[in-house]
Amino acid sequence: GAVVSQHPSWVICKSGTSVKIECRSLDFQATTMFWYRQFPKQSLMLMATSNEGSKATYEQGVEKDKFLINHASLTLSTLTVTSAHPEDSSFYICSARAGGGAYNEQFFGPGTRLTVL
Amino acid sequence: AQSVSQHNHHVILSEAASLELGCNYSYGGTVNLFWYVQYPGQHLQLLLKYFSGDPLVKGIKGFEAEFIKSKFSFNLRKPSVQWSDTAEYFCAVNGQGGKLIFGQGTELSVKP
Numbered sequence: 001g002a003v004v005s006q007h008p009s010w011v012i013c014k015s016g017t018s019v020k021i022e023c024r025s026l027d028f029q030a031t032t033m034f035w036y037r038q039f040p041k042q043s044l045m046l047m048a049t050s051n052e053g054s055k056a057t058y059e060q061g062v063e064k065d066k067f068l069i070n071h072a073s074l075t076l077s078t079l080t081v082t083s084a085h086p087e088d089s090s091f092y093i094c095s096a097r098a099g100g101g102a103y104n105e106q107f108f109g110p111g112t113r114l115t116v117l
Numbered sequence: 118a119q120s121v122s123q124h125n126h127h128v129i130l131s132e133a134a135s136l137e138l139g140c141n142y143s144y145g146g147t148v149n150l151f152w153y154v155q156y157p158g159q160h161l162q163l164l165l166k167y168f169s170g171d172p173l174v175k176g177i178k179g180f181e182a183e184f185i186k187s188k189f190s191f192n193l194r195k196p197s198v199q200w201s202d203t204a205e206y207f208c209a210v211n212g213q214g215g216k217l218i219f220g221q222g223t224e225l226s227v228k229p
Contacts (some may be wrong), residue, residue: 004160019165034217043207043219094160097215106217108153108161 003030005098006109013084014117021079021112023094029074030096034068034106038091050077084116119144119212130198131228138193138223140182140208149211150191152182153219156204164206167191178202182215200229 003026013019023033036044044070048069049057057067066088068080076098081088089115095106124139144146152164166177172184182193191208208220 032215041222041224043221044217045220046216049214049216095161095217104215105163105166110160 001107002026002096002105002107004094004107004109006066006092006094006112008112009110010113012117015085016083016098018082019084019114021081021092021094023079023096023109025075025096025098025107028096028107029096030077030098031074032097033071033077034078034095034097035079036093036095037070038093038111040091044093047079073074081114084114086116088096089114089116099106119210119218121208121210121218123206123208123223125151125223126221127224127226129226129228131198133197134196134224135163136193136198136202136225138206138208140193140226141189142191142208142210143169143189144210144212146213150182150184151211151217152176152180152191152193154204155206155207155222161207164193165166177179196207196229198225200227214227 004092007022033050035047038044047062050069050071052071058064070079091111093111095108097106120142120143122210153161157163165174165186167174169193175181180195180220206223209217212218
């Protein structure tokens with residue numbers, strides 16, 4: 001089956017620093033990737049939709065200048081949390097959609113645990 | 118607004134008990150519905166999905182779900198749970214542009 005990886009799996013950083021999280025589709029090309037945030041014991045909240053070669057589309061309430069998304073190739077999307085603060089601590093999950101159909105299945109990465117001190 | 122509601126936050130069952138997890142959605146268009154499972158420490162995996170056709174959908178590991186359009190529901194069922202089914206279960210609907218909208222999740226604990 002389709003595999004999506006994330007790197008790193010966990011990261012601890014100091015307040016004010018920036019952190020980059022990578023999402024890769026290992027055995028398929030993904031024109032669209034999604035970034036989610038999951039708080040403990042809560043659901044996944046979609047943050048943004050990342051399209052290869054174009055600007056990401058952010059959900060309402062998500063600061064685009066704080067959460068920078070780059071989708072430079074068909075297999076890689078990155079999320080950079082800029083000037084991270086403790087309230088940004090969370091579990092960040094990406095998914096990748098195979099093919100061009102809007103309703104094609106999404107495959108999820110294992111997630112990245114971010115802790116901001 | 119599109120939304121998904123899961124009725125049960127935490128369900129505790131003994132092995133061999135039957136399972137039914139409720140899921141209701143609110144979406145005006147054509148719906149595609151999903152159930153995902155997240156085992157402890159692992160990533161989300163697709164259990165089953167409904168796009169069209171037979172409203173009773175069978176998935177992996179003995180799970181099934183029934184789409185009832187009149188009730189806006191897509192409940193997940195399993196006749197006999199195992200300890201290995203302990204996990205978090207998420208219902209989701211495919212909304213506008215293919216975005217997935219997730220329910221709050223239901224934590225299932227199965228006692229051996």
